[in-house]
Amino acid sequence: MADLKWTPDGQKIFKKLTDAIPEAMREAIKPKLLEMLAARAKDKPVTNKVITAMIKQDLPEPQRSALMAALGIDKKKEGLPDEPETPKIEWSGKSEVMFEIMLGEVPEAMRGVFRGKLSGVILEKCKGTPATEDHVTEVVNQIVPDPFKSNILKKFKEIGDFDINIIDEIINRHGTSDESLMYILHDTQDAIGYLPIEAISAISNKCEIKLSAIHSMVTFYKAFKLDKPGKHHIKICKGTACHLNDTGRIAEVVESKCKCSDITVEKTLCLGCCDCSPAFEIDGKIYKGDEAKSVIDTL
Ligand code: FES
Missing domain, CATH: 1.10.40 (Ribonucleotide Reductase Protein R1; domain 1)
Incomplete structure (x- = not known):
């Protein structure tokens, strides 16, 4: 199909069309689309109109509707029936x-x-x-x-053990506007303990907010946790006094000892006992000074 001729608008819309196809399938589908376009163009340049006609008449559903939506083509204007409303499903379990x-x-x-x-x-x-x-x-x-x-x-x-109805309740409480998103994410994290990807994806779909936008937000703010917290939680102080008193070594030891175990290790700001540094916390109990150094060896 290398000899296909294109008009500038045709080339532009074809690029938009192929960009809308999931990357993993793009190379497999592209030759088929080019073949259909060649049959329609009949040695003439491929225009925007030829591409729209190919999508409308040659593609099966749901690919046809999906690609029309991706290209912003109005189905009504093209004489096609509108999408029926999403049917209501009664869900059970997960x-x-x-x-x-x-x-x-x-x-x-x-x-x-x-x-x-x-x-x-x-x-x-x-x-x-x-x-x-x-x-x-x-x-x-x-x-x-x-x-x-x-x-x-x-x-x-890998689905986490949480009830999806929690998300419906939270969204009902806050609404689906962009401004509600922060409250929804905080409440979801409070309810589940972290923000599993399936919860984020459900929020994105239900609030019609792009998944990428939510992902940027949850990765920007440190308050959000994307990983399931371990059974035990260790906080290592990275404040100046502790840093000068060797918490770097403590962090290294803790991280190597706790690898692959059900323990969450986190570096935190001053724990409020700088005069007895180094300091760290295990499940809410603070260890400082010599005690901290000896506890770390027995971990
Ligand atoms: S700097 Fe570590 S407790 Fe203050």
């Missing part, structure tokens, strides 16, 4: 979290379309009963291509 994880693999610009289509497939499987974890897994196995399928199934196995 099925809703799993559904949000599955949607998390879809590029953000297409997520709205896929939410509707995949909800329809789940509803068909449930036949009037609440959706279960098995229904969602079945849909993933049947219609999601690799490598997304393997990613999603791996994430299902």
Whole structure:
């Protein structure tokens, strides 16, 4: 297809189109799209209009709706029926979290379309009963291509132990505006203990705020924890007095001893006992001076 001719607008929209396709599938899908365009253009340059016609008439659903949404093409203006409203599903167990994880693999610009289509497939499987974890897994196995399928199934196995209804309650309390996001994230962390990716993804989908925007926020503020805290919590003081009294060595020892164990190690600001430095805290109890040095050896 190297001999395809393009108009500037055609080239621009084709780039936008291929950018909207998930990276892992892009190279496999691109030759097929070029083939369809060549058949439509019939030796003439590929224009914006030719690309829109190819999407409208040659692509199957849900790819057609998803790519139209990604390119900002108005379905009504193109004479196509609007998307039906997302059907309401009754969820059970962790099925809703799993559904949000599955949607998390879809590029953000297409997520709205896929939410509707995949909800329809789940509803068909449930036949009037609440959706279960098995229904969602079945849909993933049947219609999601690799490598997304393997990613999603791996994430299902790692799902944290929390109730997705907590997030609905929190969002109902604060609303879905951009200004509510901070409150929602803090309350979610208070309820779960940290911010697992499936909770962040559910907040993104329910509030219609980009996942990337939420991710920048939670990684910017130190108050947010993305990793599940360990059973035990060690805070090592990195204040000036402790730093001068060897907490660097203590941190090194603690980190090497606690690797792979169920212990969260965190460096913190002054613990308020600088005159007896070095100092650190284990599960709320502060150890300082010589005691700190000897405790560290017995860890
Ligand atoms: S600097 Fe470590 S306790 Fe103050």
